[in-house]
Amino acid sequence: MRIMGLDVGDKTIGVALSDPMGWTAQGLEVIRRQNIDKDIARLCEIIKEYGVEKILVGLPKNMNATMGPQGEKVLAFIEELKAKVDLPIKTWDERLSTVAAERMLIQADVSRSKRKKVIDKMAAAVILQGYLDAGAK
Numbered sequence: 001m002r003i004m005g006l007d008v009g010d011k012t013i014g015v016a017l018s019d020p021m022g023w024t025a026q027g028l029e030v031i032r033r034q035n036i037d038k039d040i041a042r043l044c045e046i047i048k049e050y051g052v053e054k055i056l057v058g059l060p061k062n063m064n065a066t067m068g069p070q071g072e073k074v075l076a077f078i079e080e081l082k083a084k085v086d087l088p089i090k091t092w093d094e095r096l097s098t099v100a101a102e103r104m105l106i107q108a109d110v111s112r113s114k115r116k117k118v119i120d121k122m123a124a125a126v127i128l129q130g131y132l133d134a135g136a137k
Helices: 036-050 069-084 097-107 112-133
Strands: 003-008 012-018 025-032 054-059 089-093
Touching (some): 003 036, 003 069, 003 112, 012 112, 054 112
Parallel strands (some): 054 089
């Protein structure tokens, strides 16, 4: 089952995909947000192209596990997505996913300007890999 992982932000959406066996996550692309219809249209293209069967959306929570303003925005995005996509959509706690992605890129000696371009898809991969590693279905 191929799963698409999303790191939804105000300016970008990081997209990652699992391999068909559901073992590993790879960053695919960063969608520059334009408007909700165009954003979801691009996600639908990816779903069709890769045969995605489930969507996992990183849900940003505060460190004390409460929902903040960004979490509310992501939940609103999920509702819009559900209206246009007939696939199961799950959420996954994404606390510190961007920090973990940044650390990996620094260890790989990726320059700051290049990190900025790929950090969101790497964060999406971290979120999705956490889900896969947990054996969640």
